[in-house]
Amino acid sequence: MKAFKFRWLAFLVALISLGFTACSDDDDSKDLPENGTESQYHFDLFLTVGKHGGMSSKNTTVVNSVDKLTADKGIITIKGEGTELGDYSMESISKGKYYYQIPSSNDRFVKYQIEDNQIWEIASSPFKANTYKVRSYTHAWIDDNTLVIMAANGDASQIIWSKLNTDNMSILSEGTLDIPLPESEIAGEETRKFTTSGILTYNKKAGKLFYFYYGKNGISGRGGKTTTKFYTAVLNPTTLAVESNKRNSLADEMAGSAYGELMQDCVTYDEAGNLYLAATIIKDEMEEGHLLRIKNGETDFDTTYEGYPNADGKLLTIQYLGNGKALAYARDDASGTMIDSYSHYYSIIDLATGKRERLSYGGKELAYSGGRFSQRSVVFNEKAYIGVNTEADANAIIYIYDTKSGTVEKGAEVAGEFYFDMIRVMEND
Numbered sequence: 001m002k003a004f005k006f007r008w009l010a011f012l013v014a015l016i017s018l019g020f021t022a023c024s025d026d027d028d029s030k031d032l033p034e035n036g037t038e039s040q041y042h043f044d045l046f047l048t049v050g051k052h053g054g055m056s057s058k059n060t061t062v063v064n065s066v067d068k069l070t071a072d073k074g075i076i077t078i079k080g081e082g083t084e085l086g087d088y089s090m091e092s093i094s095k096g097k098y099y100y101q102i103p104s105s106n107d108r109f110v111k112y113q114i115e116d117n118q119i120w121e122i123a124s125s126p127f128k129a130n131t132y133k134v135r136s137y138t139h140a141w142i143d144d145n146t147l148v149i150m151a152a153n154g155d156a157s158q159i160i161w162s163k164l165n166t167d168n169m170s171i172l173s174e175g176t177l178d179i180p181l182p183e184s185e186i187a188g189e190e191t192r193k194f195t196t197s198g199i200l201t202y203n204k205k206a207g208k209l210f211y212f213y214y215g216k217n218g219i220s221g222r223g224g225k226t227t228t229k230f231y232t233a234v235l236n237p238t239t240l241a242v243e244s245n246k247r248n249s250l251a252d253e254m255a256g257s258a259y260g261e262l263m264q265d266c267v268t269y270d271e272a273g274n275l276y277l278a279a280t281i282i283k284d285e286m287e288e289g290h291l292l293r294i295k296n297g298e299t300d301f302d303t304t305y306e307g308y309p310n311a312d313g314k315l316l317t318i319q320y321l322g323n324g325k326a327l328a329y330a331r332d333d334a335s336g337t338m339i340d341s342y343s344h345y346y347s348i349i350d351l352a353t354g355k356r357e358r359l360s361y362g363g364k365e366l367a368y369s370g371g372r373f374s375q376r377s378v379v380f381n382e383k384a385y386i387g388v389n390t391e392a393d394a395n396a397i398i399y400i401y402d403t404k405s406g407t408v409e410k411g412a413e414v415a416g417e418f419y420f421d422m423i424r425v426m427e428n429d
Contacts, residue, residue: 039428042067043378043385044114045414046090046422047078061085061421063114066412069385069398069423073412083114090422091135091262093147097427098122100147100166101262104134109149109162111169115429125169130160138260140202140209142237146172150200150211151260156193156223157181159213161240177233178242182215184227191227192218197260202237205273205296209235212254212277222258230254230279234299244299251279251290255316263422264329264375268320270351272296276307276326278315286337289315289330291349309354313337316344316372319379321403324351327377327384335368342368342391346377348406359386361399361408367392371421378423379403385411387420396420 042065049060064082066073088110092101098111111123130153137151142163150161159177164170184191198213214230216223229252234244255278256266266278273296281288291307294300308315313331320326326349335343345368346359358365367390376387376396384401398411414420 039067041380041425041427043069044094044424044426045076045420046424047082047414047418047420048090049418061090062418065114065426069411070400071409071411075395075413075415077415078418079415081117083117083119086119088112088119089134089262091259093139093262094424094426095141095144095166097429098166100139100169102132102134102137102149106131106133109164109169109171111166114426123167123169125164125171128162128171128174130162130174132160132162135259135262136196137262138197138200138211139262140200142202142209148200148202148209148237148240150177151197152194156196156216156218159194159198159211163240175240177211177235177240179213179231179233179245182228182231182247184215184217185229186225186227189217189225189227191215193223195226196223196258199254199256199260199266199277201261201267201275203269203273203275203296205269207237208243209237209240210275210294211235212257214253214257226253226282230257232294232300246300248292248301250292250301250303252282253280254278255280255289255314255318263373264317265319266317268318268326270320270324271322276318276320276351277301278308278318278328280314286333287314287331289313291315291318291326291328291354293351307349307351307354308356313343317375317377318349319377319384321348321379321384321401322382323403325349325403326351327379327386327401328356329374329377331372332368339372340370341372342370344369344372346386346388348401359399359401359408361410366390366399371419373421375422376420378425380425385423387414387423389420 045064062078062082064078087104092099108124108126113120145166147164153160162174163172181191193216200211211233215228217225268276275294277292279290289311292301293305313333315330317329347356349356369389382403386399389396395413395416400409400411
């Protein structure tokens with residue numbers, strides 16, 4: 001959002017500290033509820049003090065739980081209300097009433113609930129043979145209480161996995177994927193590491209896990225330079241045996257490859273079980289967005305399909321809206337490529353044709369939004385709630401898109417002295 005003087009930020013942090021109870025020490029709609037009335041659910045809004053949170057940020061992040069996001073909610077703030085995350089990360093897995101993650105202690109799997117301005121740890125399980133780091137993993141739900149966590153191991157020479165029973169967070173099984181480091185495609189470079197997390201997803205209709213990954217040279221920060229186009233490994237969800245492992249020829253990297261989908265949605269599915277993946281081609285050190293498809297029953301990408309033609313920059317997130325349409329969050333490189341540039345925008349994509357239209361309200365396209373690492377949109381009960389953080393508006397504004405009619409209404413606002421990063425929809429008790 002907008003910049004503020006240090007004294008003002010310090011004052012806000014002080015207000016937060018006084019107003020909150022401290023944290024306890026102790027498909028495919030993804031992980032969202034599939035039905036039910038709004039009264040059975042609430043929205044958790046993640047707001048940060050100082051600068052945008054997420055993706056390794058150390059800034060104070062606070063969650064405000066609200067019952068609705070329509071205009072009559074007014075301006076949502078975290079001043080004197082909400083739950084400070086503390087040692088927990090904004091990047092997390094959510095399903096039903098609970099959040100799941102690896103906390104900053106890097107020692108266990110945790111299940112917790114945000115309620116009554118507190119974080120309640122429900123269950124946890126210490127690591128066994130396979131160990132993981134906060135934010136650096138990917139995940140997939142096989143059923144309502146079976147969760148698979150996957151990431152590169154400590155030296156990124158292998159891909160490890162753990163299967164959890166989320167009722168009590170016990171480790172059901174764990175192992176290592178039977179895939180080799182891919183050979184470098186760049187002359188003079190050697191593949192020494194796997195990408196940190198990759199993207200893992202479960203196609204319910206196909207009954208298969210899909211894991212997307214690539215290789216890096218291991219030189220300099222974050223694993224160094226990418227040395228291969230990304231691969232698709234198809235896995236047996238019971239044993240995690242590798243049934244297929246193919247290099248794609250259409251794009252270089254997947255969106256979200258370092259952090260999985262802990263914050264941003266990079267994979268979505270339509271009613272037929274076709275898988276769509278946000279991906280990138282690197283051209284002259286610029287990132288060009290692409291939307292790829294694997295048809296239900298297939299193990300590789302459809303070479304005849306492009307769901308995001310004529311990209312003007314990186315495609316960041318993709319969410320299915322129903323009726324063959326998807327919501328995309330992308331960047332226009334001509335308007336800025338820095339992390340917090342006001343160059344990001346929402347559009348509605350016709351998945352059959354790739355035709356897209358910028359999200360509009362009152363006959364006018366919404367202005368560019370700031371925040372590359374954000375997921376201010378959620379699709380629930382035939383509506384998409386879409387947070388827009390423009391340079392001109394004092395507050396962030398939530399717009400509500402009706403997935404049936406295509407109409408857009410203006411919803412609640414989020415106080416502009418805070419950085420609005422994420423929405424999750426959660427069950428009530």
